[in-house]
Amino acid sequence: MSIEVIQNYGKENIATVFIARTKSGKLIEFVESFQPNLPIEKKWVLVLSVMHGCPVKCLMCDAGQQFGGNLSKEEILAQVDHIVSRRFPDRKIPTDKFKVQFTRMGEPAYNNAVLDVLEELPAQYNAPGLIPSVSTxxxxxxxxxxxxxxxxxxxxxxxxxxxxxxxxxxxxxxxxxxxxxxxxxxxxxxxxxxxxxxxxxxxxxxxxxxxxxxxxxxxxxxxxxxxxxxxxxxxxxxxxxxxxxxxxxxxxxxxxxxxxxxxxxxxxxxxxxxxxxxxxELEENQIGSNCGQFVTAITKIQDVQ
Ligand code: SF4
Structure with a gap:
């Protein structure tokens, strides 16, 4: 695995934030989330990071506080793999709407590895409901x-x-x-x-x-x-x-x-x-499955230690 998951936080059937370390030693986060009252067979959402932080520095975004480089294709795919393997180790995903969003940390258009991942996803999983989402x-x-x-x-x-x-x-x-x-x-x-x-x-x-x-x-x-x-x-x-x-x-x-x-x-x-x-979901906000919150918080803790 090109990433090592070191922590997760959240509520199983609402939203879980995963914190992982990449080979460079830096932290990333990614998220699994559900629509309230919809079972995994109906809708399942993965929210991936594509960068360490983000160079854009939007005024409302915690991910943009610092930028530590793009993630590789393997590091992005490993986020999908980690979440999928916990639920569907055979890689057959029986979900009507399996949304894979490139929206957690980083601006996708600055990382060509996002395109490589998009080309590879259909071959990696048996997922007829796969719907990638690129937000830029x-x-x-x-x-x-x-x-x-x-x-x-x-x-x-x-x-x-x-x-x-x-x-x-x-x-x-x-x-x-x-x-x-x-x-x-x-x-x-x-x-x-x-x-x-x-x-x-x-x-x-x-x-x-x-x-x-x-x-x-x-x-x-x-x-x-x-x-x-x-x-x-x-x-x-x-x-x-x-x-x-x-x-x-x-x-x-x-x-x-x-x-x-x-x-x-x-x-x-x-x-x-x-x-x-x-x-x-208000609860989702409290869990912190909004852009870049967790790694930013953890990095700050590490900075002062
Ligand atoms: S991750 Fe998105 S919202 Fe956050 S700074 Fe980058 S471009 Fe802006």
């Missing part, structure tokens, strides 16, 4: 990555077996630059890529907004740039990370009250967009 902030200068990703999706994950997500968080361009402080694709560029990426039968491409106070989401701006036949909008609360607190970022979606954004959802729907409001 669309960094500039990674056109080759995105071109190859499109080819891989068309080759291995046709007919709705792939979820593409752009995390853009606000329609205010200046504030987007503040939140995600690197050069990124503009909305036009994301839209152009989406036009090429989406083919009939695919899942719509997700535009993800972690809703924050003072970071507007304007339906008319979304409508100006994105085709509602190809893109949908997902709204999530801001995860309760340490960085979010340090940077005074406050969620504009009340985790205990989805109705707090009724007007926004209504306005988007009236423009033709499908809207998913994804609150997540």
């Amino acid at each position: 902030i669309a960094p500039e200068g990674r056109d080759d990555f995105f071109a190859r990703l499109l080819e891989i999706k068309n080759k291995y994950y046709k007919h709705g077996k792939f979820q593409m997500q752009f995390s853009i968080h606000t329609t205010d361009f200046e504030k987007r630059d503040k939140l995600i402080p690197i050069k990124k694709w503009s909305f036009e560029q994301i839209s152009e890529y989406g036009e090429k990426f989406f083919v009939e039968g695919d899942r719509k491409i997700t535009l993800n907004f972690a809703l924050m106070k003072d970071y507007p989401v304007e339906p008319k701006v979304i409508d100006e740039y994105f085709d509602s036949n190809k893109f949908l909008v997902k709204i999530t609360p801001l995860n309760p990370t340490k960085k979010a607190t340090d940077n005074n970022l406050i969620s504009a979606l009340d985790s205990e009250n989805e109705n707090s954004i009724d007007k926004l959802v209504e306005d988007l729907r009236s423009l033709g967009f499908d809207v998913i409001v994804s609150i997540g």
Whole structure:
């Protein structure tokens, strides 16, 4: 194994965070999570790390506090293997929706090993329900990555077996630059890529907004740039990370009250967009299955020891 799992934490049928050491001696974390009230045969979600930390340093993300390099293909696959072997040692995964998300620590578009993993997953497991999900902030200068990703999706994950997500968080361009402080694709560029990426039968491409106070989401701006036949909008609360607190970022979606954004959802729907409001489990947040929290906490402990 190219990783050694040293700790896990959580609740068996809600979310478990695994902490592992890679050969370099650095720590990573990955997660197994379930949808409440759905058995593993219906839905099973793995959330993988693709880097040690992340160089992007988004204002709301604990993973972005430090960057220690990309993970290799073997190190990413080992995360899947560890979780799968505990439940299905024969590698036959009888789950209708087996989601493998590259969203825990690190920006996938900066690591070509993510593409190698995507090419290899279908051969590694007997998993007819496999649906990989790549979530990106669309960094500039990674056109080759995105071109190859499109080819891989068309080759291995046709007919709705792939979820593409752009995390853009606000329609205010200046504030987007503040939140995600690197050069990124503009909305036009994301839209152009989406036009090429989406083919009939695919899942719509997700535009993800972690809703924050003072970071507007304007339906008319979304409508100006994105085709509602190809893109949908997902709204999530801001995860309760340490960085979010340090940077005074406050969620504009009340985790205990989805109705707090009724007007926004209504306005988007009236423009033709499908809207998913994804609150997540409060308990899951408490377990800490949100981006980069655990390793950051552990690293801090190690730093002071
Ligand atoms: S949100 Fe994603 S891209 Fe931003 S710092 Fe965290 S891991 Fe990196």
